[in-house]
Amino acid sequence: MTEPFGARLRHAMDERGPLCVGIDPHASLLTEWGLTDDVAGLERFSRTVVEALSDRVAVFKPQSAFFERFGSRGVAVLEKTVQEARAAGALVLMDAKRGDIGSTMAAYAEAFLRKDSPLFSDALTVSPYLGYGSLSPAVALARESGAGLFVLALTSNPEGGEVQHAVRADGRNVGATMLAHLAAENTGEEPLGSFGAVVGATLGDLSTYDLDINGPLLAPGVGAQGATPADLPRVFGAAIRNVVPNVSRGVLRHGPDTGALRDSAERFADEIRSALPSA
Structure with missing residues (x-):
């Protein structure tokens, strides 16, 4: 039986640190890397990130939209990216933000959380805004597969409020x-x-919220969006040990040089470790 995602994540965070690196092949970022904005560029970008960082980060978070925009060939690159990252020992959180009802939600869950799916990921982001109960098929399949979910709760975008x-x-x-x-x-x-x-790292003091959910808190917003690792204790308080800070452009902009990608990820990881209270 597969060890539950939460346990696997705890082990990965303790061993590698809690850093989550996004795999977000924006068209502009492909251009910055000197790559073509096509499937070939997408594949080169994704392979480079995985090869550079898969032995040192706890979690990768591929953003499915940037692969889907190339159609079936882009999705094929996403499948390969997920499989190679997991084979190298990193956990994969698929950022797809799926949300629907009934059989449609069940089908979304099967796409990403069924063990024999080509896109099977360790966890999936989901939207609960058709009612939390609409996520039941995903919750059930995640439990069965030993996977996890990250539910949009307090996001950093201004419209979310x-x-x-x-x-x-x-x-x-x-x-x-x-x-x-x-x-x-x-x-x-x-x-x-x-x-x-999902709780944004840019939201400031969240002491009025009970963040002690005995589960992980994915914290986007570190790096290019303005939050720093030093901000995390102030935002998350006593829940800081369960925070998974996500950095995307702050690391990715240093590619395609493998050494520069590694150095950037290590700097963020060190800053995050320094911000955590001593055990």
């Missing part, structure tokens, strides 16, 4: 409600639950 900060009849806002659902999913799990939240 109109939904996530909306107050329910019980006085709790939507973002806090998502955190409470995840805490319930992770009850009793050790050393870490498999159902995490």
Whole structure:
């Protein structure tokens, strides 16, 4: 039986540090690397990132949209990227932000969370804004496959507030409600639950929220979006040990030089370690 994602993530974070590096082949970034904005450039970009960093980062987060834009050939590159990254020992969090109801949600889950799927990933980002219960097929399949989910809860984009900060009849806002659902999913799990939240590192003081969900907190926004590793303790407080800071452009802009990619990732990893409280 596959060890649950939360346990595998805890081990990877303890051994390699908590850094998550995005694989985001923007058209502009391909150009900066001197690559063509086509499938060949996409494949070269993705292979370079995986070869440079797969032995030293805990998590890769490929953004599926940048592969899907090339159609079936782009998705084939994504499949290969996922498989090569996992084979090299890194965990893969697929950033696809899927969300729907019933059989459609089940099909999305099968695409990314079924063990024999070409796109099987260790975890998947999902959107709960058709109601948290709409994620049930993904929750069930993640449990069965030993995979995990990261649910959008308190995102860093300014538009997110109109939904996530909306107050329910019980006085709790939507973002806090998502955190409470995840805490319930992770009850009793050790050393870490498999159902995490996406919580932006750029949001400032979040002390009014209960971030202790016994699960991981994916923290986008470090690097190019303005947050620094030193900001993490102030934002996440006592939950800091379960934070998975995501850096994309801050590392990727140093390619295609393999050594420069490694040096940049190591610098971020060291800064994150320095920001964590001593055990």
